[in-house]
Amino acid sequence: MARTAVPRRLGDRLRWSTAELVERRYESATAQTLALAVPGWPGHLPGQHLDLRLTAEDGYSTQRSYSLASAPDGDRIELTVQRVADGEVSPYLTDDLAVGDPVEVRGPVGGWFVWRPEEQSEPVLLVAGGSGLVPLMSMIRVRRAVGSRVPFRLVYSVRGSEDRIYVPELSHGEPGLDTTFLYTRTTPSGWPRAAGRLTGEDLARWGWPEDFEPTCYVCGPTGFVETAATYLVGNNHAPERIRTERFGPTGG
Numbered sequence: 001m002a003r004t005a006v007p008r009r010l011g012d013r014l015r016w017s018t019a020e021l022v023e024r025r026y027e028s029a030t031a032q033t034l035a036l037a038v039p040g041w042p043g044h045l046p047g048q049h050l051d052l053r054l055t056a057e058d059g060y061s062t063q064r065s066y067s068l069a070s071a072p073d074g075d076r077i078e079l080t081v082q083r084v085a086d087g088e089v090s091p092y093l094t095d096d097l098a099v100g101d102p103v104e105v106r107g108p109v110g111g112w113f114v115w116r117p118e119e120q121s122e123p124v125l126l127v128a129g130g131s132g133l134v135p136l137m138s139m140i141r142v143r144r145a146v147g148s149r150v151p152f153r154l155v156y157s158v159r160g161s162e163d164r165i166y167v168p169e170l171s172h173g174e175p176g177l178d179t180t181f182l183y184t185r186t187t188p189s190g191w192p193r194a195a196g197r198l199t200g201e202d203l204a205r206w207g208w209p210e211d212f213e214p215t216c217y218v219c220g221p222t223g224f225v226e227t228a229a230t231y232l233v234g235n236n237h238a239p240e241r242i243r244t245e246r247f248g249p250t251g252g
């Protein structure tokens with residue numbers, strides 16, 4: 001049984017299936033959550049992503065990866081797409097795709113950058129740069145959905161307060177989740193920390209001490225992720241407890 005069951009499940013994840021846009025929500029001026037109905041979606045772990053493929057009438061096809069933002073919810077999944085102004089796929093998803101339109105998806109993908117609530121009881125540090133918050137939000141939502149009491153800390157770096165996503169959800173004071181906003185370009189008036197990029201001191205102050213042995217999840221643009229991971233190692237976090245996901249080549 002096991003020898004046939006495992007390849008079949010893997011085959012399901014590698015197969016493209018047709019999803020339909022069922023709802024769109026605005027998270028910021030440039031980021032939107034797209035809810036998709038995916039018949040037969042096998043479920044996912046928080047932190048995983050999927051591949052999304054678009055095909056034009058002339059047969060041209062292109063694909064990108066998007067993290068799952070939602071907790072598992074049957075055939076409904078949510079992605080949050082940050083519009084990259086000169087991008088090929090993200091402006092189509094945010095500006096042109098209409099409710100009822102199809103897209104192809106394949107997944108879920110990824111087995112390392114995941115949080116498994118039934119196996120992991122250690123504290124969790126989430127470090128997000130911009131839209132890198134998306135898979136980390138799935139972890140927060142799953143924590144809530146399963147009633148986990150694992151303590152979470154989120155350090156979320158964005159250019160300015162208008163760039164933040166999921167603000168209502170992050171602002172309602174969830175027990176066991178401490179959220180710190182860091183602004184790289186402009187701060188709200190009277191904000192105690194000057195605008196600037198993430199530092200090792202920020203992570204030491206707002207993250208967990210290394211002797212708590214947290215698992216650290218870092219996600220965002222490539223440069224952000226590499227810098228943040230280097231700071232965590234510099235703060236004596238064991239490299240094997242730092243898990244990273246890179247969204248794109250540049251930016252911050």
Ligand SMILES: Cc1cc2nc3c(=O)[nH]c(=O)nc-3n(C[C@H](O)[C@H](O)[C@H](O)COP(=O)(O)OP(=O)(O)OC[C@H]3O[C@@H](n4cnc5c(N)ncnc54)[C@H](O)[C@@H]3O)c2cc1C
Pocket residue numbers: 049064065066067068080081082083084086087088089090091131134135221245246247248249250251
């Ligand atoms: C595992 C994984 C998960 C991802 N999850 C998400 C997600 O949840 N939400 C999301 O919005 N994106 C996510 N991305 C990024 C996404 O796959 C695309 O790269 C992004 O939407 C841009 O695609 P595009 O076609 O619009 O731009 P492209 O046409 O591919 O690129 C256009 C220009 O934008 C630059 N660029 C490309 N990507 C980025 C970026 N991420 N940041 C800054 N500049 C960029 C390119 O260098 C180029 O100059 C994820 C990427 C990976 C690898």
